[in-house]
Amino acid sequence: MSAPKKVVLAYSGGLDTSIILKWLQTTYGCEVVTFTADLGQGEELEPARAKAEMMGASAIYIEDLREEFVRDFVFPMFRANALYEGLYLLGTSIARPLISKRLIEIAEETGADAVAHGATGKGNDQVRFELSAYALNPEIKVIAPWREWDLTSRTKLLDFAEKNQIPIAKDKRGEAPFSVDANLLHTSSEGKVLEDPAVEAPDYVYQRTVDPEKAPDAPEYVEIAFERGDAVAINGEALSPATLLTRLNEIGGRHGVGRLDLVEGRFVGMKSRGIYETPGGTILLEAHRGIEQITLDRGAAHLKDELMPRYAELIYNGFWFSPEREMLQALIDKSQEHVTGTVRLKLYKGSVRTVGRWSDHSLYSESHVTFEDDAGAYDQKDAQGFIKLNALRLRLIAMRKRRLGG
Numbered sequence: 001m002s003a004p005k006k007v008v009l010a011y012s013g014g015l016d017t018s019i020i021l022k023w024l025q026t027t028y029g030c031e032v033v034t035f036t037a038d039l040g041q042g043e044e045l046e047p048a049r050a051k052a053e054m055m056g057a058s059a060i061y062i063e064d065l066r067e068e069f070v071r072d073f074v075f076p077m078f079r080a081n082a083l084y085e086g087l088y089l090l091g092t093s094i095a096r097p098l099i100s101k102r103l104i105e106i107a108e109e110t111g112a113d114a115v116a117h118g119a120t121g122k123g124n125d126q127v128r129f130e131l132s133a134y135a136l137n138p139e140i141k142v143i144a145p146w147r148e149w150d151l152t153s154r155t156k157l158l159d160f161a162e163k164n165q166i167p168i169a170k171d172k173r174g175e176a177p178f179s180v181d182a183n184l185l186h187t188s189s190e191g192k193v194l195e196d197p198a199v200e201a202p203d204y205v206y207q208r209t210v211d212p213e214k215a216p217d218a219p220e221y222v223e224i225a226f227e228r229g230d231a232v233a234i235n236g237e238a239l240s241p242a243t244l245l246t247r248l249n250e251i252g253g254r255h256g257v258g259r260l261d262l263v264e265g266r267f268v269g270m271k272s273r274g275i276y277e278t279p280g281g282t283i284l285l286e287a288h289r290g291i292e293q294i295t296l297d298r299g300a301a302h303l304k305d306e307l308m309p310r311y312a313e314l315i316y317n318g319f320w321f322s323p324e325r326e327m328l329q330a331l332i333d334k335s336q337e338h339v340t341g342t343v344r345l346k347l348y349k350g351s352v353r354t355v356g357r358w359s360d361h362s363l364y365s366e367s368h369v370t371f372e373d374d375a376g377a378y379d380q381k382d383a384q385g386f387i388k389l390n391a392l393r394l395r396l397i398a399m400r401k402r403r404l405g406g
Contacts, residue, residue, distance in 0.1 A: 004114035004141055006031040006058070008107045010099055010129070013048025015168060017118045019157055020145045021055050022164045024116060027149075031058040033110050037099050038064040040184025040242065055166070061106055065098060066184055070241035073098050073320075074185055078284055079229040079339075080304065080332045081292075082312040087262055089278045089285065090315050091186025096125060097320035100132030104140060114141035121147040124267050128318035135321035178205060184245055186258075186278040197263050197273045208249065208277040212256030212350025219348035221355070222251055224287040226343070229336030231284060245280045252279025256350040267317045283345060283352050290343035290354035294362040300335045307331070 007024050011017045011034035024032050034052040036045055045062050052060045073094050084090055103115040115133055119125035121144070130142050151157050161168050181188040189205050203211060225233040232238060234247055252258050258279035263271055292301060307328060314325045341359025345352055367377040 003028045004030050004112075004143065006033065006110065006112040007114045007116050007143060008033045008035055008103050008110065008112045009116045010103055010118065011036050011048060011052060011057075012118070013045070013051050015161065015166070016157070018051060018055065018166050019151070019161055019164075020116065020118050021052070021057065022166060023145055023149060023151075023160070024143065025056065026164070030114075031112075033057060033059040033061065033106060033112055035061045035099075035103055035106050036063070037102060038062070038066060039069050039095055039098070040066045040246070041182040043182075051167070059110055061102075063102065065102070066242040067240060069095065069098055069184060070245050074245065074281075075230045075241060076329060076333070077315060078281070078288055079336050080308055080311050080328075081285060081289060082308055082315060083285075084312045084316045085262070085264055086309075087260060088264060088276065088316075089186065089260075089281045090312060091183060091276065091278055091281065092125070092181050092188050093128060093316045093318075094185065094320075095183045096128035096318065097132045100129050101136060103129075104133055104136040107137070107140065114143055116143040116145065119144065119146065122268065122270070123272075124316070124318070127267055128320075131318040132321055180207070182207075184242060184249070185281050186276055189275040190272060194273055194275060201261060201275045205275050206259065206277060209253045209259055209279055210256050212259070215254065215256040215349045219346050220251065220255060221344060221346055222283070223342055223344050224248075224283070225341070226288065226291045227340050229288070229333070229339040231287065245284070248280030248283045251347065252283050252352070253277075255279075255347040255352075257347055257352050258282035259350065283347070286352050286354055287343040287345055288339075290345070290357045291341050291359065292339055293354075294357050294364045295339050295341060295359050296335060297363065304332065304335055 034057045036048045117129045178192045260276040338361040344356035346355045
């Protein structure tokens with residue numbers, strides 16, 4: 001790969017990406033444009049601007065992408081009820097394609113010929129960033145410093161920072177107890193004190209949820225309204241996508257909802273242990289399934305459930321911009337045409353349960369399922385023929401077994 005002339009760096013303002021900024025300048029002699037995305041991680045981002053200016057970034061982009069993140073990435077994923085390995089709500093995975101999209105757009109705006117990220121060579125994020133980047137610009141150069149440099153220890157990183165006058169926060173001089181990734185959908189904590197999967201995670205790992213045992217002793221009820229598969233209101237108040245998810249995070253957080261301790265299979269092959277907190281997303285998944293129960297036909301619902309693991313795996317592995325994910329999305333979105341109505345949920349000490357649901361689009365017919373007189377809505381004698389036809393092939397198999405003595 002020829003040396004880049006201008007690089008757009010996904011920049012958090014933290015120590016690692018600050019070291020990468022300087023490393024790009026010294027290694028390639030190139031201009032570096034920084035891009036910092038506000039995805040609801042809950043950190044003040046203006047210090048990143050000051051740091052990038054101090055370190056000689058040729059242009060600085062700091063953008064609030066929370067609404068786009070929830071509207072165009074989180075909500076489409078939740079229409080599918082996506083769970084990776086049956087449990088993980090894909091909070092980190094779904095943020096990467098949006099960051100990559102803006103990296104490529106900024107590269108085009110600024111005339112940059114390369115993009116760079118701070119993901120390590122052991123994890124999934126390098127794959128997600130780069131697959132997305134190449135899908136959007138097949139000619140782009142992607143620089144992954146962690147796969148190139150010789151700064152292979154914390155000591156070497158700190159030495160590089162000191163030699164290049166990169167400010168080091170006091171809490172960065174010692175080994176961090178674990179690493180954290182956060183956005184509006186979740187927090188993800190990995191490494192160090194969490195590396196032994198046999199040991200319970202310490203309480204201080206959790207940042208977004210109270211201990212369920214210390215949550216309020218009284219339950220809280222919340223109503224979520226949906227239109228065509230997307231949540232649009234809480235307790236009758238219409239809210240934008242990002243505002244709605246923020247509100248659900250607050251509600252779920254105070255009841256200890258959405259904690260997950262998971263050992264997952266990374267795309268690169270190894271297993272890793274992560275602690276996830278997804279309070280709003282956990283409520284949203286339960287609510288969405290609640291409204292689908294009465295608005296989605298059985299055939300459509302079961303087909304969605306069959307396809308969901310494949311869809312979730314595509315997102316986890318970094319294939320958001322692949323044709324197969326887009327094909328599945330079209331099918332999922334078609335299924336959501338009548339997923340409109342309201343769900344009532346009960347939150348209590350770490351749990352969230354659907355306790356009521358109603359919709360003008362409901363397929364539920366009380367007259368058909370009642371144990372009382374159904375006034376002719378359903379003729380129970382019809383079931384006899386239905387059962388006989390469905391039993392026909394089973395009876396033929398049983399007759400053959402008898403005939404052959406098997």
